[in-house]
Amino acid sequence: MAVYTDVSDEELSAFVARYDIGGLLAAKGIAEGVENSNYLLHTEKAFFILTLYEKRVKEEDLPFFIGLMQHLAAGGLNCPVPVRNREGEALGRLAGRPACIVTFLDGMGVRRPGVGHCHAVGEALARLHLAGADFPMRRVNALSVQGWRPLFEQAQDRADTVTPGLREHTANALAALERDWPTGLPDGVIHADLFPDNVFFLGQTLSGLIDFYFACTDALAYDLAVCLNAWCFEADGSYNLTKGQAMITGYERVRRLEPREVEALPILCRGAALRFMLTRLVDWLNVPPGALVRPKDPLEYYRKLRFHERAASAADYGRAA
Ligand SMILES: Nc1ncnc2c1ncn2[C@@H]1O[C@H](COP(=O)(O)OP(=O)(O)OP(=O)(O)O)[C@@H](O)[C@H]1O
Numbered sequence: 001m002a003v004y005t006d007v008s009d010e011e012l013s014a015f016v017a018r019y020d021i022g023g024l025l026a027a028k029g030i031a032e033g034v035e036n037s038n039y040l041l042h043t044e045k046a047f048f049i050l051t052l053y054e055k056r057v058k059e060e061d062l063p064f065f066i067g068l069m070q071h072l073a074a075g076g077l078n079c080p081v082p083v084r085n086r087e088g089e090a091l092g093r094l095a096g097r098p099a100c101i102v103t104f105l106d107g108m109g110v111r112r113p114g115v116g117h118c119h120a121v122g123e124a125l126a127r128l129h130l131a132g133a134d135f136p137m138r139r140v141n142a143l144s145v146q147g148w149r150p151l152f153e154q155a156q157d158r159a160d161t162v163t164p165g166l167r168e169h170t171a172n173a174l175a176a177l178e179r180d181w182p183t184g185l186p187d188g189v190i191h192a193d194l195f196p197d198n199v200f201f202l203g204q205t206l207s208g209l210i211d212f213y214f215a216c217t218d219a220l221a222y223d224l225a226v227c228l229n230a231w232c233f234e235a236d237g238s239y240n241l242t243k244g245q246a247m248i249t250g251y252e253r254v255r256r257l258e259p260r261e262v263e264a265l266p267i268l269c270r271g272a273a274l275r276f277m278l279t280r281l282v283d284w285l286n287v288p289p290g291a292l293v294r295p296k297d298p299l300e301y302y303r304k305l306r307f308h309e310r311a312a313s314a315a316d317y318g319r320a321a
């Protein structure tokens with residue numbers, strides 16, 4: 001479960017007292033998530049989420065993430081809003097870790113996304129891209145093509161213990177992506193991890209987006225490729241063309257893809273699959289003894305990668321010509 005840093009009730013109350021959000025009535029650790037420690041706070045005024053940033057989030061990136069949530073929320077996107085304390089600061093320190101209180105969003109991630117959910121996610125992703133267009137800060141995507149080889153090098157020696165042939169297949173896929181990765185596509189703020197656990201719904205209505213801690217500046221269509229990977233495959237590994245079509249149509253209702261983005265879609269999907277396969281593989285091979293967090297399956301993304309390797313054009317993802 002994702003509460004790595006334990007905070008005493010006294011420390012929590014003292015921290016909350018620095019904000020104008022009412023006194024703390026109750027707090028509990030949240031089991032979901034793997035990156036940071038999250039607490040649900042119930043104060044006299046409302047519910048809030050307190051996040052303590054753990055090792056994988058670099059402290060120097062926090063002003064980007066916090067500024068971005070503030071910017072997107074001001075632009076009308078339903079995302080957590082960092083709350084400022086009485087000194088006007090949104091970023092504080094608690095139990096030795098950087099910490100931030102954000103507003104609580106109603107809704108929940110869906111376990112089995114349907115076609116309607118995919119359409120709504122496509123629309124919301126494009127709205128995020130438009131709302132982020134005038135965000136002045138930039139952050140390099142450390143997990144784009146230049147970041148994949150270092151991950152592969154950490155995993156290659158033991159890759160075949162996960163499944164035979166994984167090392168060679170991945171080496172070839174990586175070399176091809178490094179050679180052919182598109183440059184010069186329209187770029188801007190991307191979420192980069194808009195998986196079903198990071199999109200809240202109330203019924204069929206999308207109620208908010210969370211977890212901006214991979215957000216960065218990169219090709220906008222790459223973000224769509226991440227979402228096609230994360231939302232449009234079935235449990236049996238098959239790609240659901242109807243869901244893909246719904247997602248792309250939803251996106252294009254808000255932001256039309258340029259022809260060069262449409263053309264790049266298959267390679268962007270391939271890259272996105274490799275990115276999640278590699279981070280999962282490194283985690284899978286390095287589970288700390290006694291860990292309570294179950295690593296995610298890298299082979300799910302290996303199978304997706306192989307689907308993308310057979311795709312010839314955006315039509316294979318449901319984009320009408
Ligand atoms: N603003 C919010 N409003 C309501 N619930 C939230 C909010 N932020 C986080 N949560 C809850 O906390 C859980 C964990 O949050 P999050 O996904 O950001 O964790 P993480 O460990 O940073 O990320 P990851 O998904 O990468 O493991 C979510 O699944 C959700 O239940």
Ligand SMILES: N[C@@H](CCO)C(=O)O
Binds near residue numbers: 193195279296
């Ligand atoms: N969404 C990532 C986990 C990091 O948030 C994955 O499924 O591999």
